[in-house]
Amino acid sequence: MKIIRTTQSRLSQVDFANLGFGSGLADHAFYAEFVNGSWDEGRVEPYGPLKQGLALHALHYGQAVFEGQKAYRQADGGIAVFRPSENAKRLNRSGSRMMIPELPEDLFISGLNALIAVDQEWVPRGENQTLYLRPFLFGSSEFITARPSEDYTFGIVTSPSGELYTKPVRVKVERQFTRATSGGVGFAKAAGNYGGAFLATREAVKQGYQQVLWTDHHNHEYFEEAGTMNVAFVVRGTLITPALSDRILAGITRDSILTLCREWGIPVEER
Incomplete structure (x- = not known):
């Protein structure tokens, strides 16, 4: 794997005492290309603009999926990533629905590890701080015919982040707009699912x-489910959560919580 390090780090510009969520990007990114039917080995290089034109396929037809995960600074100074292979599997499930070629899991993991190693000083050390990791796949051919892309790009960018929510979240039960329908792409972490939710979310924010x-x-x-998370309720000692379907994202945190509850003897219902 080729690694090119930046000569002008932006690390000194980061105020780690006042981190927001996802607004600042670390020095480097990982890229891999799918061309002529196969993936290359990938590369780490300084973060910068993509050199692609306005006919970029993903811009027109939304053939793009992504993941979200975090790198955590450990008490001994090391760095850990939570269940990364599950993110790799979910990315491919999303990609399959969007007709994106399968990304080898070892390429996902090796790219993630290489990028974190290069930008390890970007992993915060403060309480409730993490390095947010954003792997993504998108159609990178340049044509405007309505058909799947021929070429694809896998990328990973990272962002030192604080808590997304610093206090209990007020949620609006949405009864007008719809996020997902049966037979659709609701179970996939497809880019358009989130863009399509912006209006309903903005209206909810206006209402407090x-x-x-x-x-x-x-x-x-x-x-x-909620906009950024699965949901569960404790009713008379039982943890109740909506059953997975093609309208609900299979959350890795969700799976972890349900697994632990069952191991601990806490009643769980998916319905």
């Missing part, structure tokens, strides 16, 4: 909420 709690597309009667 921080997030939307999406309901089913039939009658807006049953809870499905």
Whole structure:
């Protein structure tokens, strides 16, 4: 794997005492290209603009998926990433729905590890701080015909971040807008799912909420998931969460919590 290090680090410009979420980017990025039917080995290089034109396929047809995960500074100074192979698997499930070629899991993991190693000083050391990791895949051919891209790019960018929410979140139960429908792409972490949710979220924020709690597309009667997280409720000692479907993202945190609850003997219902 080729690694090119920046000669002008921006690390000294970061105020680690007052980190927001996702607004500043670390020095380097990882890139890999799918051309002529196969992925290259990838490279780490200084973060910078992509050299692609306005006919970039993903800009026109939304053939793009992404992941979100975090690198944590450990007590001994080391760095840990939570269940990265699960993010790799989910990225490929999303990609399959969007007709994006499978990304080898070892390329995902090796790219992640190489990038974190190069930018390890960007992993914050403060309480409730992490290096947010954003892997993504998108169609990178340049044509405007309505068909799948032929070329694809896998990238990873990172951002030193504080907490997304610093206090309990007020959620609006959404009964007008719909996030996902049966047979659609709701289970995928597709870029357009999030762009399509911006309007409903903005309206909720205007009303004093921080997030939307999406309901089913039939009658807006049953809870499905929130804008940035799965949801669960404790009812008379039982943890109840919506069952996974093609309308709900299979959260890795969700899976971890349900697994632990079952191991600890806490009743769990998915319905």
